Amino acid sequence: MRPRMISLYSGARAARRCACRRAITFDCQSGSGRARPWLVPMKVRMTFTTFSLHERLRRAIVAAGYQHPTPIQAAAIPPALAGRDILGTAQTGTGKTAAFALPLLQRLLTGPREARHTRALVLTPTRELAIQVHDAINQLGLHTNLRAATIFGGVGMAAQERALRGGVEILVACPGRLLDHADRGNLDFRQLSCLVLDEADRMLDMGFLPAVRRIISLLPRERQTMLFSATFAPELHSFVRETLRDPARIDIGLAAPAETVAHMLYPVPHHLKTALLLEVLRGTATDSVLVFTRTKHRANRVSEQLTRAGFQAGVLHANKSQNQREAALTAFRAGATRVLVATDIAARGIDVTTISHVINYDIPDCADAYIHRIGRTGRAERSGEAITFVTTDDRDILRDIERALGEKIATHYVEAFDYTKPAPAHDEFHRDPLPDGRRPARQSAPPRRQSPVRQVAPAQHSAPVARQNDRPRPARSGPRARRAADRSAARGY
Numbered sequence: 396m397r398p399r400m401i402s403l404y405s406g407a408r409a410a411r412r413c414a415c416r417r418a419i420t421f422d423c424q425s426g427s428g429r430a431r432p433w434l435v436p437m438k439v440r441m442t443f444t445t446f447s448l449h450e451r452l453r454r455a456i457v458a459a460g461y462q463h464p465t466p467i468q469a470a471a472i473p474p475a476l477a478g479r480d481i482l483g484t485a486q487t488g489t490g491k492t493a494a495f496a497l498p499l500l501q502r503l504l505t506g507p508r509e510a511r512h513t514r515a516l517v518l519t520p521t522r523e524l525a526i527q528v529h530d531a532i533n534q535l536g537l538h539t540n541l542r543a544a545t546i547f548g549g550v551g552m553a554a555q556e557r558a559l560r561g562g563v564e565i566l567v568a569c570p571g572r573l574l575d576h577a578d579r580g581n582l583d584f585r586q587l588s589c590l591v592l593d594e595a596d597r598m599l600d601m602g603f604l605p606a607v608r609r610i611i612s613l614l615p616r617e618r619q620t621m622l623f624s625a626t627f628a629p630e631l632h633s634f635v636r637e638t639l640r641d642p643a644r645i646d647i648g649l650a651a652p653a654e655t656v657a658h659m660l661y662p663v664p665h666h667l668k669t670a671l672l673l674e675v676l677r678g679t680a681t682d683s684v685l686v687f688t689r690t691k692h693r694a695n696r697v698s699e700q701l702t703r704a705g706f707q708a709g710v711l712h713a714n715k716s717q718n719q720r721e722a723a724l725t726a727f728r729a730g731a732t733r734v735l736v737a738t739d740i741a742a743r744g745i746d747v748t749t750i751s752h753v754i755n756y757d758i759p760d761c762a763d764a765y766i767h768r769i770g771r772t773g774r775a776e777r778s779g780e781a782i783t784f785v786t787t788d789d790r791d792i793l794r795d796i797e798r799a800l801g802e803k804i805a806t807h808y809v810e811a812f813d814y815t816k817p818a819p820a821h822d823e824f825h826r827d828p829l830p831d832g833r834r835p836a837r838q839s840a841p842p843r844r845q846s847p848v849r850q851v852a853p854a855q856h857s858a859p860v861a862r863q864n865d866r867p868r869p870a871r872s873g874p875r876a877r878r879a880a881d882r883s884a885a886r887g888y
Contacts (some may be wrong), residue, residue, distance in 0.1 A: 403878065439467050446476065449504045451538040452497060458535055465490035466647045471621075472498055474643035478853055481621040481636060482642040487770025488746075489647065491623045492531045495591045500536050502589055502619070503564055512586035516614070518570055518607060519738075520548040520597040522717060523724065527746045528593060529567045541565060546571040549717035550739050570598070570606035577613060584837055589619045592638075596624040596763065599631060601740065611638060625770065626763040655773035656753075657780045658804045658881070660793075666818040667783050668756060669697065673704050674809050675754070676734065682751040683727060686736045689757035691823055697738040697756060709747075711737040739764055755783040758792055760797035836886020 436508045442463055443456050445536030454674050460761050464472065467485035477497035485491055490869055506514075516533075519525045529545045536543070544558040548570035551574065559581045566573075576582050590611070592598070598607060620639050624631070636640070663671045676684065688694045691712040701708035709723040709732040726732040728747050737745070739759065750772045765783075784805070797803055808814075 398749055404425055404584050414833055444585075446472050448476075448497060448767070449501055451504065451599075452500055452535060455535050455537045456497075458537065459555055461493070461659040465494075467491055467645065468494045468497075468796070470645045470647060471495070471643075474645075475619075475621060476501060476719065478502075478619055480619060480639040480642035481645065481665055482639055483621070483623045483645045483647075484627050485623070485625065485645075487625045488773065491593070493535065494621060495593070496528070496532050496535050499565070499589050499591065500532070500539065500541065504539060506588065511564070511583070512565060512588055513566050513584060515565045515591070516584070516587060516610075517565070517567045517591040517593060518573070518598070519567065519593045520569065520601050520603060520608065520814060522549060522595060523720065523745060525567045526721075527577055532565060532567065536565075543567060546576060547690050547717075548575075549720075552576070552579075568605045570610060572885055577610070582613070584614050587614055587618060590614060590621070591621040594624060594831075595631060596626045596628055597767070597827055598729045599628060599634075602672070604630075604634065609800075623661070625839070629761070645873055653789060654771050655778050656801065658769075659780065659782045660804045660806045661782060661784050661808070662806060663784050663785055665813065667814065667816060669700050670816075671755065671809065671812060672697070673701070673706075676701075676706060677754065678809065682755060683730070683747055683749045684752045685745065685747075685750050686733045686734060686754045686756050687759070687768050688736060688738060689760075691738055693736055693757065696738045698826055700734070701734055702713065706734050708734040709730050709735060713738065721833050739768065745772070746836040748777065751779055753779065753781045755781070757781055757810060758789045759797075760792065762792075762795045765796045766799065 397520065402749065415503070443453070443461060445464075448456075451797060466484060466489065470491050470492070471481055471483050471494040474723035483491065483494065486493075495517075499517075503514055517525075517528055519528055525545050525547050529543055533544050540561045542561075543565035544555070544563040544567070546555055546566055548569060548571055552572075556578065556579075560574065592607070598604065613679075620642075620728045622639060622642070661671060661675070672686070686697060688697055694710050694712050698710035709726055711720055712724045713868050715723070723732070723735065724745065725733045727745075728749075730749070735745075736756075752767050753772045755765070759768055769779075772781065783796075793804075
């Protein structure tokens with residue numbers, strides 16, 4: 396009997412001009428999804444009604460405005476609904492969250508319900524991504540009685556402990572804080588039936604793999620595991636073999652950026668990056684702009700210079716408190732802040748559909764990081780632009796990025812911009828080195844004004860005066876004193 400095939404779609408802006416798109420086939424029996432060179436008419440597009448989802452989930456999908464599943468959703472949801480483990484790789488911004496959230500909610504709705512036990516766990520590398528996944532689960536589970544909570548660092552543990560004691564079916568957590576709760580005995584995974592590892596490649600890059608392995612050792616062996624990633628590093632292979640059982644392998648645009656993003660290179664000397672950034676922002680029609688820097692210090696400096704130049708700019712990096720990070724993201728989503736300057740780690744989980752441009756102030760250190768960065772724009776099949784400032788020192792990494800893209804990136808120059816301006820005597824990002832790695836000594840505060848001391852002749856006493864602590868204490872009375880006396884008598888004191 397031939398396996399049933401479902402035709403799915405992927406494509407780029409160029410493909411939209413045609414009457415057909417490149418099809419992706421999903422084998423419903425083997426659970427494999429792969430690109431086919433077949434062309435199919437656009438009018439045959441799949442809808443969410445194709446999936447056998449609970450009526451409550453269908454209502455939430457309609458309320459959320461979802462009409463057609465993205466390729467990763469169309470390929471991953473059927474085997475996930477069948478209970479298969481999933482190993483999914485897709486470009487950032489293609490709808491991976493709904494691809495695991497819908498099967499997860501379906502499993503919890505139709506399975507046996509235990510009294511507020513944790514039945515599903517979603518692990519993410521950053522707080523921002525945890526909040527984004529939690530919001531998506533709440534949106535899709537709007538008409539269910541399932542309770543979800545987030546667990547991440549940077550905030551107090553008391554509120555999280557109260558949520559855990561109150562009972563939640565779905566936990567969205569970062570590995571470090573989750574282990575803190577495990578050490579305190581706040582977790583009960585005996586009824587857990589589903590584990591999701593989101594952005595697994597980033598967890599590997601951030602060194603979370605040992606923590607994730609320890610968390611998995613606390614979970615029941617009989618469970619469904621879904622692992623999603625934008626790239627698939629070789630180091631993940633052994634982890635996948637020990638964690639997933641016969642997974643359905645789904646590759647949608649493996650290790651490639653979204654095709655809705657246009658790529659541009661702007662060669663510039665180091666000392667003119669900020670001036671060029673200001674010129675690009677002034678001369679380009681943009682919505683929201685996300686600027687990436689290599690370090691937290693550079694992010695602070697660039698944000699300060701943008702604000703000084705009259706731009707509404709915010710900053711996001713790991714040194715900011717959770718309240719500061721949430722405030723920066725809220726202002727960016729609401730449009731109160733036009734430009735957000737961020738580092739790689741802090742920007743994971745930023746899901747703002749109005750981002751029209753991603754500007755790499757500093758080129759990323761690898762092609763995978765480039766794909767993750769530019770995945771913040773061109774989301775949900777919207778168009779976006781990725782601008783990268785390159786210097787003469789960036790040739791090697793630029794070659795790797797172009798190899799990942801499969802094409803050369805077009806070079807652009809800004810007219811009337813003076814690229815020959817000499818470097819200033821003082822670098823805007825310079826920080827004086829510290830001797831032997833020590834911090835510079837703090838400047839001592841000016842001495843306080845000393846009040847004149849009045850000389851007093853010592854008093855003449857025939858005997859030393861007893862201090863208050865040396866005076867005998869009055870005997871205690873009352874029931875507590877009697878009980879203490881009884882205990883002392885019983886011990887022979």
